[in-house]
Amino acid sequence: MTIAFHPDIATLMAFSAGTLEEPYTVVVATHLAMCEACREQVKRTDLIGGALLASEPEAEMVPGALDRLLAAADSDDVAQPIIVPDTGVPAPIAHYLPRGLDGVRWRWSGPGVAVADLPSSSAAKGRLMLLRVEAGRKVPEHGHGGQELTLILQGAYRDRFGRFGAGDIADHDEDVEHQPIAEPGEDCICLVAVDAKLSFRSRLVRTLQPLFGL
Numbered sequence: 134m135t136i137a138f139h140p141d142i143a144t145l146m147a148f149s150a151g152t153l154e155e156p157y158t159v160v161v162a163t164h165l166a167m168c169e170a171c172r173e174q175v176k177r178t179d180l181i182g183g184a185l186l187a188s189e190p191e192a193e194m195v196p197g198a199l200d201r202l203l204a205a206a207d208s209d210d211v212a213q214p215i216i217v218p219d220t221g222v223p224a225p226i227a228h229y230l231p232r233g234l235d236g237v238r239w240r241w242s243g244p245g246v247a248v249a250d251l252p253s254s255s256a257a258k259g260r261l262m263l264l265r266v267e268a269g270r271k272v273p274e275h276g277h278g279g280q281e282l283t284l285i286l287q288g289a290y291r292d293r294f295g296r297f298g299a300g301d302i303a304d305h306d307e308d309v310e311h312q313p314i315a316e317p318g319e320d321c322i323c324l325v326a327v328d329a330k331l332s333f334r335s336r337l338v339r340t341l342q343p344l345f346g347l
């Protein structure tokens with residue numbers, strides 16, 4: 134797996150500090166399970182963050198998110214991808230997907246597009262979901278009401294930023310508009326965290342949005 138797109142450093146720092154909202158934490162943890170470079174990066178950030186906290190006696194220690202991830206994988210070896218063998222999915226989302234990606238119960242969400250919400254705790258801000266785009270299909274052009282973090286689990290898509298394949302993460306803020314197109318051959322399945330409803334450009338799509346459940 135060659136990973137070309139990683140989370141912003143700000144996102145990794147927030148993850149490391151434990152200040153990222155729950156749905157984003159799950160997406161970043163899942164990327165880390167697939168990406169050795171970011172595991173190394175977060176390990177360094179954790180060390181820096183730990184040193185900063187230690188120099189401030191008043192500050193409360195935030196439990197390291199990386200520690201939890203590595204503990205879950207029962208391994209301290211950052212070089213190993215952390216994939217659960219029975220399901221073929223990364224450890225941080227394995228409990229949502231006991232039968233892997235084949236066992237997902239999809240909900241139709243427009244032509245060629247399906248979604249499956251993954252439950253978050255009641256305190257969580259934002260939404261975590263799986264998005265499946267049929268091979269060769271376009272996702273309607275949209276902007277974002279807030280940060281959107283998308284991790285490709287299977288297949289690939291292209292947009293004006295390039296080609297996103299398995300393990301790649303698209304870390305977009307509210308100013309970004311894009312129109313992903315799934316590559317032919319295999320359905321593209323992504324893990325997505327959003328903190329607001331997506332806003333579609335076309336009035337027709339906006340009208341239909343509640344129906345699509347997006």
Ligand SMILES: [Zn+2]
Pocket residue numbers: 136138139140164168169170171172
């Ligand atoms: Zn990475």
